[in-house]
Amino acid sequence: VNGCDAYLAVIYDASKISVGLSKYIGVGGQYIYDMAEQQGAVLAINGGGFHDPNYSSNGANPLGVTIADGQIITDDDYNSISGGIIGFDLHNRLVLLRDADANKAINYGLRDAVTMGPFLIVNGKMADIRGNGGWGYAARTAIGQRRDGIVLMLVVDSNEFRTQGASIRDLAEIMQSYGAINAANLDGGTSSAMVVNNQLINDPINSALEHKTRGIPTIFKVVE
Numbered sequence: 558v559n560g561c562d563a564y565l566a567v568i569y570d571a572s573k574i575s576v577g578l579s580k581y582i583g584v585g586g587q588y589i590y591d592m593a594e595q596q597g598a599v600l601a602i603n604g605g606g607f608h609d610p611n612y613s614s615n616g617a618n619p620l621g622v623t624i625a626d627g628q629i630i631t632d633d634d635y636n637s638i639s640g641g642i643i644g645f646d647l648h649n650r651l652v653l654l655r656d657a658d659a660n661k662a663i664n665y666g667l668r669d670a671v672t673m674g675p676f677l678i679v680n681g682k683m684a685d686i687r688g689n690g691g692w693g694y695a696a697r698t699a700i701g702q703r704r705d706g707i708v709l710m711l712v713v714d715s716n717e718f719r720t721q722g723a724s725i726r727d728l729a730e731i732m733q734s735y736g737a738i739n740a741a742n743l744d745g746g747t748s749s750a751m752v753v754n755n756q757l758i759n760d761p762i763n764s765a766l767e768h769k770t771r772g773i774p775t776i777f778k779v780v781e
Contacts, residue, residue, distance in 0.1 A: 558713045558723045559694060564751050564759055566600055566710040568779055571649035574708060576604060576625040576669040577778040586616025586772030593752040597780050601752045602710045603698050604775030605671025606744045612764060616772035621672025622659045623775060632659035640674010643741045651702035651739045653679055671775050677729040677740040686726045696749040696761060697723045700777060701732040701740030709735055712751040712759050717766050747771045
């Protein structure tokens with residue numbers, strides 16, 4: 558994608574997907590490969606956004622609503638986020654919700670969810686994205702689901718100067734080309750990471766131009 562490597566994971570059984578949490582949630586984040594290994598995940602991508610003033614936080618506190626295994630972890634306002642709640646319901650459908658608190662999300666049937674955005678495709682309709690979406694180009698992570706229930710997890714790397722990678726439009730077009738009827742952007746930048754069998758397979762780059770990821774509070778994980 559725009560000269561950078563991209564990775565697409567295809568999950569045929571959405572019941573195997575859930576939200577994983579840093580064991581230090583509220584105090585500190587964890588590296589995605591540590592969470593994946595400790596939680597028995599064969600596949601993991603980074604999850605929702607988190608409070609990150611000056612891009613210097615330790616990844617402790619998720620933004621908005623976080624639900625894991627039917628339990629409310631956070632229930633904060635997310636009106637400043639372009640997007641909303643992204644999660645799976647009891648029928649293993651990817652659900653995108655706006656203007657709902659954690660209790661409404663639970664009542665809607667969500668079992669695992671994070672908060673981020675923007676939404677890329679909703680009920681088969683691609684979002685109205687002008688140009689590159691106004692977010693420029695960067696390392697990005699997205700999740701989507703096809704009509705037949707297959708889930709798509711996408712991670713796109715950036716370059717060492719963090720000027721290439723995917724735009725929001727790129728993510729939407731890729732998800733649409735693979736048949737997603739619902740899809741959303743997850744956290745990006747240095748957070749964008751995919752782990753398969755305890756191995757980080759992409760190449761995150763931080764603001765110091767080091768080839769490394771950072772601590773985060775949430776992941777979407779696949780457990781056999």
